[in-house]
Amino acid sequence: MHPAIAVRELTKTYAEGASGVPALRGxxxxxxxxxxxxxxxxxxxxxxxxxxxxxxxxxxxxGSVQISGKEVSQLKQKELAPIRLSHIGFVFQGFNLFPTxxxxxxxxxxxDLKGVRGDAxxxxxxxxxxxxxxxxxxxxxxxxxSGGQKQRVAIARALAGEPDIILADEPTAALDSHTxxxxxxxxxxxxxxxxxxxxxxxxxxxxxxxADRMVRIExxxxxxxxxEVFAEMLLRQDPGVAATTA
Amino acid sequence: xxxxxxxxxxxxxxxxIVTVTGIVxxxxxxxxxxxxxxxxxxxxxxxxxxxxxxxxxxxRHVPYVELGVPFSExxxxxxxxxxxxxxxxxxxxxxxxxxxxxGRQESVQIIGIDADSTLAxxxxxxQGTEQDLKRPDAVIMDEIYKQKxxxxxxxxxxxxxxxxxxxxxxxxxxRSFTTSPYVFTTFKNAQVFTNVPDDQxxxxxxxxxPGANVEQVRQGILGNVKDVEVFTSRExxxxxxxxxxxxxxxxxxxxxxxxxxxxxxxxxxAQTIYATTVDHLKEFGxxxxxxxxxxxxxxxxxxxxxxxxxxxxxxxxxxSAFVVxxxxxxxxxxxxxxxxxxxxxxxxxxxxxxxALVSINKVTxxxxxxxxxx
Numbered sequence: 047m048h049p050a051i052a053v054r055e056l057t058k059t060y061a062e063g064a065s066g067v068p069a070l071r072g073x074x075x076x077x078x079x080x081x082x083x084x085x086x087x088x089x090x091x092x093x094x095x096x097x098x099x100x101x102x103x104x105x106x107x108x109g110s111v112q113i114s115g116k117e118v119s120q121l122k123q124k125e126l127a128p129i130r131l132s133h134i135g136f137v138f139q140g141f142n143l144f145p146t147x148x149x150x151x152x153x154x155x156x157x158d159l160k161g162v163r164g165d166a167x168x169x170x171x172x173x174x175x176x177x178x179x180x181x182x183x184x185x186x187x188x189x190x191x192s193g194g195q196k197q198r199v200a201i202a203r204a205l206a207g208e209p210d211i212i213l214a215d216e217p218t219a220a221l222d223s224h225t226x227x228x229x230x231x232x233x234x235x236x237x238x239x240x241x242x243x244x245x246x247x248x249x250x251x252x253x254x255x256x257a258d259r260m261v262r263i264e265x266x267x268x269x270x271x272x273x274e275v276f277a278e279m280l281l282r283q284d285p286g287v288a289a290t291t292a
Numbered sequence: 293x294x295x296x297x298x299x300x301x302x303x304x305x306x307x308x309i310v311t312v313t314g315i316v317x318x319x320x321x322x323x324x325x326x327x328x329x330x331x332x333x334x335x336x337x338x339x340x341x342x343x344x345x346x347x348x349x350x351x352r353h354v355p356y357v358e359l360g361v362p363f364s365e366x367x368x369x370x371x372x373x374x375x376x377x378x379x380x381x382x383x384x385x386x387x388x389x390x391x392x393x394x395g396r397q398e399s400v401q402i403i404g405i406d407a408d409s410t411l412a413x414x415x416x417x418x419q420g421t422e423q424d425l426k427r428p429d430a431v432i433m434d435e436i437y438k439q440k441x442x443x444x445x446x447x448x449x450x451x452x453x454x455x456x457x458x459x460x461x462x463x464x465x466x467r468s469f470t471t472s473p474y475v476f477t478t479f480k481n482a483q484v485f486t487n488v489p490d491d492q493x494x495x496x497x498x499x500x501x502p503g504a505n506v507e508q509v510r511q512g513i514l515g516n517v518k519d520v521e522v523f524t525s526r527e528x529x530x531x532x533x534x535x536x537x538x539x540x541x542x543x544x545x546x547x548x549x550x551x552x553x554x555x556x557x558x559x560x561x562a563q564t565i566y567a568t569t570v571d572h573l574k575e576f577g578x579x580x581x582x583x584x585x586x587x588x589x590x591x592x593x594x595x596x597x598x599x600x601x602x603x604x605x606x607x608x609x610x611x612s613a614f615v616v617x618x619x620x621x622x623x624x625x626x627x628x629x630x631x632x633x634x635x636x637x638x639x640x641x642x643x644x645x646x647x648a649l650v651s652i653n654k655v656t657x658x659x660x661x662x663x664x665x666x
Contacts, residue, residue: 054433094664103581103661124586131583138663143580146299154294159584163293207583215664 048115049076050211050243051100056109058095058266070106071266082237082244084254087263088230093247094215096263100245101134101213102126114210131159135204137233142194145190149175149199150184154217156206174202178232184242194225201232212236214246218253230256297595300572306602311564315604318557319640323612325550326466327626329543331619334627336350336469336536337529339385339403343412344496346506348528349380349513349520353519355539356532358401358470360385360494363543367517373498374512376504382407386478386486387472391451392442397493399472400433400441401453411497415474419446420461425478432461436621437473452485467625469536480551496564498522554643562647567598569651580660593648601644605637 058070068094077100079084085093097109098104102118103126107109111119113133118126136142143152153171157163174177175181179197186241188196204212214233218226230246230253237244237258246257254260262269301308334341335649340348340357348373351361371380376379384404389397405412407425414422414432424430433453438444448459448597468474475485483490500509523531537543569576574587612628 073638098661098664101581103663127580127583127585129583130581135585136581138578142574142581142663143298144299144575144578147294147296151294155579158293159582159588201419203582230616238301 047054047079048112050079050081050108050114051075051077051245052112052129053100053106054110055097056096057107057113058092058099059107069266070099072109073263073266073268075261075268077154077211077243077245079243080241082234082246082256082258084250084257084260085245085247085263086251086254087269089249091263092266093263097170097213097215101136102129103228106261110165118214124197131207133157133210135207135212135213137197137200137214137217137268138211139219140276141193141220143189143196143199143203145188148185148187149180149195149202152188152199153203153206156203160207167268171206174205175199177205179245192225193221194229197225198232199231201229205236210242212242212244214244216247218248218250223252226253227256260264285287293591296575296594298599300568300592301574301596301599304568304571305565308567308617309311311561311568312603312607313457313558314560314564315435315600315640315644316608318553318560318610318643319468319605319636320476320611320615321556322364322550322639323608323616323628323632324615324626325546325553327612327616327619327647328624329537329550331625331627332469332542332546333533333537335340335467335625337532338466339412339474340525340529340532342415343497343525344499345411345525346500347498347513348523349496349517350494350523350528352519355530356535357495358387358532361495362492366493367520368493368496370517371437371498371513374509374516376509376512377498378501378503378504379409379411379499381406381411381497382479382495383412384446384482384486384488384494386482386488386494388453390441390457390483391454392473393448393450394442396442398441399470400475401470401472402482402485403469403474404453404479404486404488405476406479408570411469413500414461414466416463416465418462424460427460429456429458429481430460430477431457432463432476433459433472433473433562434466435462435464439460441473443533449581453487457481457485459482465484465620474492486657492579492580496551502581533559554639557640557643558647561597561600561644562650565593565600566651566654568596569593569654572607573655574662576655577658577660577662580658581634581663585626586656593651594645594657597644597648598641600621601641602643607630608640609633609636 053075056070056073059066059068080109087093099106106119113129118129135218153174154167157167157170172184175184178201180198218229234246234256236242335532351363354360363447368382386402390400391397407422420432443459446459466474513522523538579589614630616626
């Protein structure tokens, strides 16, 4: 089975001045269906650039990107839009809801893009809002929702596209810790129960426990996986514990 | 599609009011200027268009109806002798001076006709009849010019070209494009009022016999009558319209004002729709990130423009209808024939949608990666 996302020798250099600024410098990563991967690393390390490229929003400078087995690194923006629509759901730090549409209509918008319209769209949007626990907020405008409720609407909207992959950029940054945990739990369920590949960029170390795998990015490269670092630390202290952990 | 365009548009009510006001202003300006153009154009040739004649026989090189040159009355009989001519009548169309009771003088356009003919009769009579013109010194004028000529009722006496004239009737809505109102009278009176010699006429109007071929009759007249030109009413009407509207520059000025209205409307709508688009740029970026094709985003922007256009058109036409109605009692009629009203709808739509292209250009270049920039 193909990985949901496979990137190889990925580089991205932003044009700035004569030399350019390298954001990613030869990076390999696979994300599998049913897996929740968290991308961690300091600001400016290239996490969001990687997420944008995996999300087919940004094109890499060099390297390969495969989405559900399809090579997309050479596609033009016009060709990338249908890939995003078919395979990828986004959850943003700032929710990015449409403020003039109700929660239900925000979800219907995604369904409309997928060709689901009319009563079928309303019914499906209602089901999705129920699924994320805010079915009663169908007719509420984003301004009348709490941060957690807004993020749930955003998740429902992402799910409306029935994506194989969900990419989330700091989805809990605007939420309190309790609500943030609830949102991440929900996203983990989406990975484990529905077999979706979920990639989350986060700075919040308290959420790492929910990850199936953590990928640390530093200076545009994947640093040693955090779990391995953790194992090494244990190994130095007590080889027996390290063996149990492995 | 969820009502994103409508909601975005109605979300900022102040901006919506500015947009619609701009469109209303543009619509009214364009309707008034185009209406004036149509009104002026029809006015310049109204005498010809209402003459009932098929052909107009003129002296050579007569560019428009107000500038007829006298020719011998004998030509009338030569014209009548041409096969295919059912009726031919001589008329006079010439300027003269109207002297008001208070001594002020006004220029008038005397139209001398045969009251028993069917050709070139005064139309839209609201008081008096054509037969009243047979009374001594009788004239009929339009009630729009009552104040200008110092007239209040039938029976009043004035002087035209130093000769007595008596009001016997009024028409309604027969305007002159120039500052000289039309004054209908008999051919004989007209000769007196305008100092046209007894044996002279200015034009000969021809009505064809049923089934007669216009071109054959025209050639027949040209072959039978020397030193004249023969025009169909349509040709002479267009010549007169062209002279007044374009040779004098009057029409061009009015058309330019209409174009100005279009430009003003375009700029106002483009500016406000652009501002609305910029306000919602993050949303359009999100739409693109979600996988919406550019055409989907264009649809949202064009729908906003179209809704604005419809609102602006409806309100603009309501205001225009009042302006058009108010103009009917004045010297310059603003006309709004239905094809113009329908055309205005499409022009308004075109103006608003093309104004939206500025915004579309902005969104086309929008990088969906902006959604990750905080």
